[in-house]
Amino acid sequence: MANTIIKFSGVNKRYGDTMALKQIDFELEQGKFYTLLGPSGCGKTTILRILAGFTDASAGTIEFEGKKINDLPANKRKINTVFQDYALFPHLNVYDNVAFGLVLKKTAKKVIHEKVIEALRLVQLSGYEEREISEISGGQQQRVAIARAIVNEPEVLLLDEPLSALDAKLRTAMQVELRQLQQRLGITFVFVTHDQGEALAMSDEIFVMNAGEILQQGAPVDIYDEPINHFVADFIGESNIVKGRMLADYQVEILGHQFECADAGMRVNEPVEVVIRPEDLVLTTVDKAKLTVTVDTQVFRGDIYEIMSHDDAGNEWLIHSVRKTAVGQQVGIYFEPEDIHVMRFGESEEDFDARLESYEDDADEKV
Amino acid sequence: MKRKWFDWRNIYLWLVFLVLYAPIFYLIFYSFNAGTTMTRFSGFSWQHYAELFADTRMIEIVLDTLLIALLSSLIATIIGMLGALAIYGIKKVWLKNSILSLNNILMVSPDVIIGASFLIFFTFLGLRLGFSSVLLSHIAFSIPIVVLMVLPRLNEMNHSLIDAATDLGATNVQVLTRVIFPFITPGILTGFFMAFTYSLDDFAVTFFVTGNGFETLSVEIYARARQGISLEVNALSALMFLFSLLLIGGYYFIEQYNNSKKARRRNRMGAKLIK
Known part of the structure; x- marks a missing residue:
């Protein structure tokens, strides 16, 4: 510098x-x-x-x-x-x-x-x-x-x-x-x-x-x-953090479902944590949903509704939505592959930066 | 709510003041007596005041007493202030507390004991009893008072003021003179005045350490009272009472003046802002 x-x-x-x-x-x-x-x-x-x-x-x-x-x-x-x-x-x-x-x-x-x-x-x-x-x-x-x-x-x-x-x-x-x-x-x-x-x-x-x-x-x-770990993800903004498994590059498994994601460079089948920000979760109907959850509480915050919900496995999901829903209702949630942030356990900042750089170059080459 | 003049609280207050001030007024009243005792008022006269002003020994003693009080409180204030700064700077809690306790012991131990120990100490050193021994002992018993007045002010001071001054480029001496001193000045002044009054009316300690040629007011009055009190003492008391009254009144008016000056400036500022 x-x-x-x-x-x-x-x-x-x-x-x-x-x-x-x-x-x-x-x-x-x-x-x-x-x-x-x-x-x-x-x-x-x-x-x-x-x-x-x-x-x-x-x-x-x-x-x-x-x-x-x-x-x-x-x-x-x-x-x-x-x-x-x-x-x-x-x-x-x-x-x-x-x-x-x-x-x-x-x-x-x-x-x-x-x-x-x-x-x-x-x-x-x-x-x-x-x-x-x-x-x-x-x-x-x-x-x-x-x-x-x-x-x-x-x-x-x-x-x-x-x-x-x-x-x-x-x-x-x-x-x-x-x-x-x-x-x-x-x-x-x-x-x-x-x-x-x-x-x-x-x-x-x-x-x-x-x-x-x-x-x-x-x-x-x-x-x-791109929070590096659980602490950062939790401390910076609100987040939903669930356990997952890396199936391959750009493929992660959460709660038994397989999703496309934007992260790579990890071992096959490596256990990971997955962060999804509440504002990235979009309420949708159950048939279009990537995940289905049941609404527990709904709080009006002025600009958004803060919705607490849980899935069948008992994980809690915080959703920020501009549309309201009803407590007790089953709703679908939808998110884009870029909304999924995968975090490895115990990764140092240097390794983290190196890994991000390696596959971001790949991505550039592909384009 | 209408303020009642007749109120039990007021009555109680007046009663307390009456009891406290009655002996003083009684004393002052008889200083104008034409007779020589306090049992019968036989007519108005300035005679005892004239006696007092003719009594050069008494005047000298008054001046000596004031000199001792002024000098001892001044020196004690400087030493006590530095002591308070030192205690404030001690990091170890146990050490700080022990030094503070030592300081407090001097405050509560009876004057007689302090006086006697000074006497033993001075004679052991071979110091001649007189002005210097009185001055030294007065300085000594005033220091703990000053420490006790200054230390709370220091503790009240926000420690980041010191950091802030250093941050802005102040050396240790500059921190002391430009930040700490101005902040603890009220404590220093209180300490000084307390030390001054303690020195003025100290009897027990002084009684032990005065030698032949030197007396302070309290010791002299005690000596004279043993031969039957002369109304000259009453006249002196009246004058001293008047003197303290004037001092307090003066202090009050200076305070008032400062406050109103500040208020005026504030008003001026306000007017400027509105414009």
């Missing part, structure tokens, strides 16, 4: 007996929006703190623009952080909060003034300079925190679940704003969240983490469409 800005190689973090991070390797490119996604306690905030310099890695190297920065203190790094609780200085007003970093650098007063005004304009808080922190709302505090970080013109901006304290509507608005801000500034954002919707909406690339490991890394669409 040409403009790698941050590189983690073999980074470990140990707290007493517990391993918070196990062997983390990744590279971040300049100017992209990255998201570390995972449940609480998965180590995503630890990565952020190691990047910022608040926590030391137990092993491994962290490189910034090609130089090792393990021992560089936080106040010397060209990285700034937006904290989960904003951490605004309560004794300073909005202007002085934003100016804090520049004042420490002994920047000229006039330059500080210009930069602070510009930063506040960027986060749409012009005219709030003289306000006290206690006088502004949570959403505004959040913007001040962002302004305070970006005014220092960092190469990398770290955001530690900065939207978690906002209400749903404001959060959606801020997601769009953050994304736009990142594109305007052209710097690298590393965003930490446990909210998969947020991650999918904002990122160039997502790192899905669990228990101190990065399970999968990729563009939002790839992670959603």
Whole structure:
């Protein structure tokens, strides 16, 4: 990669007996929006703190623009952080909060003034300079925190679940704003969240983490469409996961039926797990169906009906449908071969990527 | 709901204040007595005030007492604040708790014992009893007070403020001066004033460690009271009461002024935004 800005190689973090991070390797490119996604306690905030310099890695190297920065203190790094609780200085007003970093650098007063005004304009808080922190709302505090970080013109901006304290509507608005801000500034954002919707909406690339490991890394669409394992499939979006068996390339058996699918490169008769997203399941009549299920519950969500159902083997199927049905009724479900995502047990990310590449080339040749 | 003036709660409150303040007013009342005892009021006179201002020894003692209080509380505030910062920084829970307990023991142990141990300590060191021994002991018993006032403020402080300041490029010293100090200032001020008042009215500890040439107010009044109290003391008490009243009133008005200044600025900002 040409403009790698941050590189983690073999980074470990140990707290007493517990391993918070196990062997983390990744590279971040300049100017992209990255998201570390995972449940609480998965180590995503630890990565952020190691990047910022608040926590030391137990092993491994962290490189910034090609130089090792393990021992560089936080106040010397060209990285700034937006904290989960904003951490605004309560004794300073909005202007002085934003100016804090520049004042420490002994920047000229006039330059500080210009930069602070510009930063506040960027986060749409012009005219709030003289306000006290206690006088502004949570959403505004959040913007001040962002302004305070970006005014220092960092190469990398770290955001530690900065939207978690906002209400749903404001959060959606801020997601769009953050994304736009990142594109305007052209710097690298590393965003930490446990909210998969947020991650999918904002990122160039997502790192899905669990228990101190990065399970999968990729563009939002790839992670959603090709989850590497049960955990990722379950964590990113809602999914129906059933056991199956690979009969041959592009042929999978689920619940005794044989289906065409878009996956290949596995052993014959290999046991696998199959993911089908609820929005890919289409309600149909029993005679046109690929599977037949009985409806258990139906919940109206506004844009869709959320239908819980079960098949004869007792597997549960979640269906998102725009058409409604009736509880207790037998309905057919239909799906396309591309809607079936096959996952092998215990496949590493490298093997997974290699396998996908091998048969995607085949497919290209066939066309 | 109409507010009743006659209310049992109000009556109780007034009664409590009456009981608390009655002795002071009684004292002040007799400071204007023409006679020399507090048993009979024989007419109004400034005589005891005149006596007090003529009594240079008494004036000197008052000034010494104030000096001791000011110096000891100042030094104790600095040491106590640094101590609180150190305790705040301790990671090991057991160590933190033991140091805090040691601090609290000094708060609850009787003054007499502290005074006696200081006396033994100072004589053991061969230190001459007088101004310095009083000052040292006052500093010593004020430090735990300051620690107790500052530590809660520190614990209240969001730890990510420190991270945030470091993140923005602050060195350790800058974190201390620009973030931590401003945040704990209210605690430091409370600690200072508490230490000041403790030092002002301490009798037991001072009694042990004053030597021949040096007295504080409480020790002097105690000494004089043993020979029958002179109404000069009443006059002094009246003046000191008035002094504290003025201090509290001044504090209150400064507070009011600051608040209204803030409110005015807010209003101005609001007007600007509406425009």
